Amino acid sequence: MNHVAKNRLMAAAAAVALIAASASLGACGQSKSDRAISGGAIGAGVGAVGGALTGNALGGAVIGGAAGAATGALTDEDQINLGKPAWR
Template identity: 70%
Template structure:
């Protein structure tokens, strides 16, 4: 089970960002990462808060560090 956590977080990072601006990608990446982190935390025995915080931080970082040419899943729902 310990191997599952990094694999799941890496998978979450691959789809963690969408939007045209850095802020959009960071916000959506954080939200998607937090959701994925909750799921990983529930499966691996970590607390849900730990999973959400780690996943949210990694997702937000992935979103902020990408460009719209690297990852663009479309216009965010709030735009």
């Protein structure tokens, strides 16, 4: 496998991991707004790490934050409840 193909494969794997982590961690809190805020923050952090691995930390943070916020906003307390958020 050449260098370009290896980098593309690694970027694709990082993107899949980023999306999975954002979705699974994106819904902390008891209200939709709590879950959207915490999901966005967690997603941005995970996205920045994933993006740094592929050479674009800012892009990863933006995508991860959006995915985490959307996941948090689209879930309800019965689906995912990881407890009281730190800011409450």
